[in-house]
Amino acid sequence: MTNEKFVTYEQFGAKGDGVADDFFAIKACHDYANKWGHNVHADGADKTYYIGNYLDKYDNATSAIIQTDTNWHGCTFIWDDPVVPVGSPCYASPIFHIKPSRE
Secondary structure, three states: OOOOOEEEHHHHOOOOEEEEEOHHHHHHHHHHHHHHOOEEEOOOOOOEEEEOOOOEOOEOOOOEEEOOOEEOOOOEEEEOHHHOOOOOOOOOOOOEEEOOOOO
16 A cells, blocks of 8 residues: 555546536646645546636636646546637647656
């Protein structure tokens, strides 16, 4: 048995049903995981995470920053680009931004 600490997207409000926009739950999960050094588990063939317009009224170029191990085994992501307005700040912003946890 391992002492691995991990969090899931569902703990932050994601539905994983392919319909509800899960982006801000995904972002919040990775923000928490990065801060506390937890891994993220988003695995499961029954999970489909929908990402639509990820423009936050408080953060004009929003990305989910990944700095810890993430297990996406078996899950599916739907990125609905047509709902993102051309020219909006998130139009050219990456959805996932993988960064080292140390300099």
